[in-house]
Amino acid sequence: MANAKLAIIPACLILALLFLSGCSGTVQPLPSPPAPPQPPVGVPAAQPQAMEPQVQVPQQCNDKDCFVSFANDCKNASYTADESYGSVNYSASNCVFTKTIVSLDAGEAQDMKAALEGKSLSCSYKSKNFNPQWTSSLMLGIDSCEGSLRDALVLLASFAS
Numbered sequence: 001m002a003n004a005k006l007a008i009i010p011a012c013l014i015l016a017l018l019f020l021s022g023c024s025g026t027v028q029p030l031p032s033p034p035a036p037p038q039p040p041v042g043v044p045a046a047q048p049q050a051m052e053p054q055v056q057v058p059q060q061c062n063d064k065d066c067f068v069s070f071a072n073d074c075k076n077a078s079y080t081a082d083e084s085y086g087s088v089n090y091s092a093s094n095c096v097f098t099k100t101i102v103s104l105d106a107g108e109a110q111d112m113k114a115a116l117e118g119k120s121l122s123c124s125y126k127s128k129n130f131n132p133q134w135t136s137s138l139m140l141g142i143d144s145c146e147g148s149l150r151d152a153l154v155l156l157a158s159f160a161s
Contacts, residue, residue, distance in 0.1 A: 067090055086101060086104035095126060096125075101149060116153075119152055
């Protein structure tokens with residue numbers, strides 16, 4: 001019985017310490033934040049402004065001249081052209097030109113279609129120095145470009161030589 005009384009004493013001390021230290025096991029609710037000030041009567045409340053990033057929508061051009069003009073100024077632009085070999089999408093954004101072969105003409109060989117369709121190349125340039133050859137030729141001016149289309153074109157050109 002003496003051992004039982006001795007075991008109760010440390011438990012009572014622990015409970016007393018918890019009670020005195022404020023850790024009684026109950027959580028005190030946080031005070032609610034103060035209400036925002038109300039505008040005077042008759043004055044409409046200001047609407048909160050969403051801080052969304054500004055996305056520049058590319059200019060949809062209907063011809064190469066429009067596209068080259070926007071691209072030369074490093075403005076976002078897009079143009080899909082029907083070239084002699086198929087459909088090509090040209091886009092420019094922040095002084096980066098991208099050419100994507102959308103589809104080759106139906107008469108092209110399946111191997112050629114597999115090698116080029118859906119592939120892109122990208123070329124960086126400085127404002128007012130856009131290379132218009134990128135839109136007038138499949139191969140001209142792509143030496144400083146990169147991407148799967150460039151790689152495929154270089155490989156095809158090496159077979160042709």
